[in-house]
Amino acid sequence: MIPQHIPVLQQEIQDYAPQHTKTVLDCTLGAGGHSEALLTRFNQAMLVAIDRDPAALNTAKKRLHPHRLRTQFHHSSFSTLSPILGSMQCEFDYIIADIGISSLQLNQSERGFSFMQDGPLDMRMNPEMDCPTADYWINEATQEELANIFQKFGEERFARKIAHGIVEKRKIKKFSSTQQLAEYVKSLIPRRFQRQGFHPATLVFQALRIAVNDELQELESLLETAIKYLNTKGRLAVISFHSLEDRLVKHQFRQWEDPCTCPKDLPYCVCNSSPLGKQITKRPICPSSQEILKNPRSRSAKLRIFEYH
Ligand SMILES: C[S@@+](CC[C@H](N)C(=O)[O-])C[C@H]1O[C@@H](n2cnc3c(N)ncnc32)[C@H](O)[C@@H]1O
Known part of the structure; x- marks a missing residue:
């Protein structure tokens, strides 16, 4: 099939x-x-x-x-x-x-593209390629780098706040899955800016995917x-x-x-x-x-x- x-x-x-x-x-x-x-x-x-x-x-x-x-x-x-x-x-x-x-790609949770299903922070369209994955960006990149990709590739209004939050949170425990990240991003975006039918982590995920795949x-x-x-x-x-x-x-x-x-x-x-x-x-x-x-x-x-x- x-x-x-x-x-x-x-x-x-x-x-x-x-x-x-x-x-x-x-x-x-x-x-x-x-x-x-x-x-x-x-x-x-x-x-x-x-x-x-x-x-x-x-x-x-x-x-x-x-x-x-x-x-x-x-x-x-x-x-x-x-x-x-x-x-x-x-x-x-x-x-x-x-x-x-x-x-x-989106429906295979193990590829790590989706916040609807839990998966690893990967997002490589070509899993054979040796390049920084979403895991690298989320757990290793500097706050400045993160804010830049959220802003540039996601046009995310709360880019700086989200980057700061992620860097603080990972000092305690690294991020390891897409849903963990999505839930955390959601918690950083003020309620009144959350739109119905649009997951608050959508732009952050888009930005990460663009960065990982150099789109x-x-x-x-x-x-x-x-x-x-x-x-x-x-x-x-x-x-x-x-x-x-x-x-x-x-x-x-x-x-x-x-x-x-x-x-x-x-x-x-x-x-x-x-x-x-x-x-x-x-x-x-x-x-x-x-x-x-x-x-x-x-x-x-x-x-x-x-x-x-
Ligand atoms: C939206 S899908 C295409 C669907 C296709 N038109 C169909 O009818 O089934 C996009 C595809 O393009 C591939 N793709 C995205 N960026 C690419 C790139 N830079 N080089 C080669 N393939 C790429 C993805 O891996 C994905 O399989």
């Missing part, structure tokens, strides 16, 4: 695919939902798919078994993708990235690589789940569309940079209310699409 992850903006990802798509690159294979739908719709297309999580790759390989002759899988993160694509000498009609975390740097690498491997009229579709990511995508797409760096009061362009293509979506596409009702995790998704020329 394929573990459940409901693909977000599935119809829209299909609708915005170039009409005669023959080559697809899925940079966030996950459970393979988007890939499967694209392989079914474009039944002659070749797919290259990556994920940094080996468990996701295994799941998706099973799901995509009927299409195995048209698919290639690579265990890779965005930042290690460029040499893989370079060695393939292939350009793509459609590159998709549905960044963030999958329900497969913003990864996204920058992805954008830098993807644009080099698009065919003429090829499209890059990016679904993001929080404003930090969406801002990065928005600015990059704008810069590709209008790369001129000349002062605005110059009568003509002297920097000689030319647009790489155009944004297909001036505003991000968001899930419909029906989709949010069926899949509440989709509620913060934003899809932006760029067409290379």
